[in-house]
Amino acid sequence: MTDETDATRGDAVGPDPAAEFAAERSRLVGLAYRMLGSVHDAEDVVQEAWLRLARQDRAGIANLAAWLTTVTSRLCLDRLRAVRAQRERYVGPWLPEPVVSTAPGPDDVAEVDESLRLALLAVLERLTPEQRVAFVLHDALDVPFDQVASVLGTTGANARQLAVRARRVVQADAPPPAAPVGAQRVVVERFLRAVLTGDLPAVVGVLAPGVVLTSDGGGRVSAALRPVVGADKVSRFLVGLRRLALDAEVGAWTALVNGELGVVVRVVPLPGSRAEAGLTVVVPRVGADGLVHGIEVVRNPDKLAAAGAADA
Incomplete structure (x- = not known):
């Protein structure tokens, strides 16, 4: 009797908007991130969508998932219009805020979500x-x-x-479709080893002839203000960066970056070092031929607050 009464009362109360929203939140953040390229902005937009839902009569929303998609998308549209002028004034190339997570093990199967690259x-x-x-x-x-x-x-x-x-x-x-993560691993580890040891011929050997490196420092840290093009120039650029950090402690580890295998680099300068302290996220884009065809380098510290979450 007690169970039946409690169930009847639960039906009378109706759905719990907070619980329903929590079930949709991850999907909405993913939607907003794809539109905005910023985790921080995506989370802000989704929080605003929740506040709007909290002010609504839930009984008047027939399809909550569709309603939340519409509200979140409209908020993203407003945010895109507002930041467009800011991004036109951005110092150097603009790259999205990377989403970094622990890299899968060699035996794990991971599919690349092309829409998140x-x-x-x-x-x-x-x-x-x-x-x-x-x-x-x-x-x-x-x-x-x-x-x-x-x-x-x-x-x-x-x-x-x-x-x-x-x-x-x-x-x-x-870019062309990404190689499977297992195939990426072999190439990315070769790439990382060659750069960290300063082996210029080895770096050239892993790069496609027309490779393009794009570096985003946002005017906050040193970065190339234009894309670097060609295996020779890109390899010299990367080895030059490594030489600048010879008098610093450098830690580097692989991680999933927006679904592709990338590298997180942490630099801790020693006393008197010329190196810049901080994190850098590097994504070498591996082609079907086993060569790196593009490299995204995110150095702007405003975009790397969560990049150290993946354990070394």
């Missing part, structure tokens, strides 16, 4: 805010165009056209 998120920066929202919602997350149109406040036909234009930019500039 740093190189792809950097390409999305070239889209208009409306194009980026349309592309992420439809192409990356399979949201139907009628809901995309609702987010953008436009027609379904126009939402479709925005996604088509975004797709053209992405297809023209996005």
Whole structure:
């Protein structure tokens, strides 16, 4: 009798918005991160979505997941419009804030989520805010165009056209699909060993002839203000950085960075050292040929607050 009464009371109370939101939160942060390229901004947007839900009559929301997707996407659209001018004034190349986690073991199977790769998120920066929202919602997350149109406040036909234009930019500039993580591991470890030992020929040997290195310091730390192109220039750039830190303690370990195998480097200068203290996240993009075709280097300390979470 007591159990039946309690169950009846639970039905009368209805769903718990806090519990429902908690179940959706990870998905919403992932959605917002793909749109904004910043974990911090994504979490801010999702928190605002929660505050809006808390002010709503839950009984009036028929499909909570769709409602939260729409609200979060609109907040992202507003944030993209607001930060666009700031990013145009950014010092040097802009790269997304990396999401770093412990690297899988050799026997673990890990699939790369192409929609989260740093190189792809950097390409999305070239889209208009409306194009980026349309592309992420439809192409990356399979949201139907009628809901995309609702987010953008436009027609379904126009939402479709925005996604088509975004797709053209992405297809023209996005990197080839990532190699499996197991194949990446062999190449990344060769790359890391060659750079740490300052072995210039070995570094050249792991790089594709047309490799491009993009370095993001944001004006906060030293970084290349333009992409470095070609195996010879990139190898000399990397070995030069290592030589600058010869009088410092350097720790380096592999980690998953946005689903690809990358490297986290920690530099602790010794007294009198010229090296810069801090973390650097490096993502060598490994192609099917076993060579590194692109390298993203994130050095801006504002983007590396959580990068040390993966244990050495």
